[in-house]
């Protein structure tokens with residue numbers, strides 16, 4: 361049995377929630393209070409007790425990108441990476457470069473000067489990519505899209521940061537939002553503001 365140590369507001373956890381839902385994998389959830397992490401979590405994922413952690417019969421796996429690759433191998437259908445090796449590498453490169461969005465996003469959260477402009481430039485870069493291809497994973501939705509969507513949903517729905525003006529990016533968010541796994545995450549984000 362799989363158990364996810366999870367927190368609704370955590371976008372890294374959202375990556376794994378989306379993949380589990382896409383693949384219809386049954387799992388249990390242990391919700392972690394991020395402001396009061398239990399000692400057992402710190403012991404299982406030292407030194408900070410970060411989430412997400414996937415627990416499979418007592419064996420623990422941290423790091424959302426690694427968890428998602430594991431789930432992709434363990435539950436190959438439906439595939440969330442392209443069949444072609446070069447396209448798979450391109451999708452993995454996109455996940456690897458998450459800081460292109462993560463760095464300005466967290467700078468904005470920390471209210472650093474110039475963060476909005478940095479974020480706008482990052483969104484413009486994603487908009488350009490999505491003008492050329494329908495998904496960050498390539499021709500089909502997959503792990504690279506999952507790697508970024510949780511932050512964009514939080515930017516738009518929690519932080520009130522406008523995505524408009526980035527037409528391809530907005531179209532991509534809208535297309536991805538039609539997927540039940542992403543729609544469920546949008547509901548989770550809405551529950552954080554309610």
Ligand SMILES: N[C@@H](CCC(=O)N[C@@H](CS)C(=O)NCC(=O)O)C(=O)O
Pocket residue numbers: 369370371372373394408409410411412422423424425
């Ligand atoms: N690289 C990790 C980052 C996970 C992460 O930073 N999770 C946050 C919650 S959203 C956390 O637990 N932070 C606690 C800390 O960094 O001390 C991943 O991809 O899973």
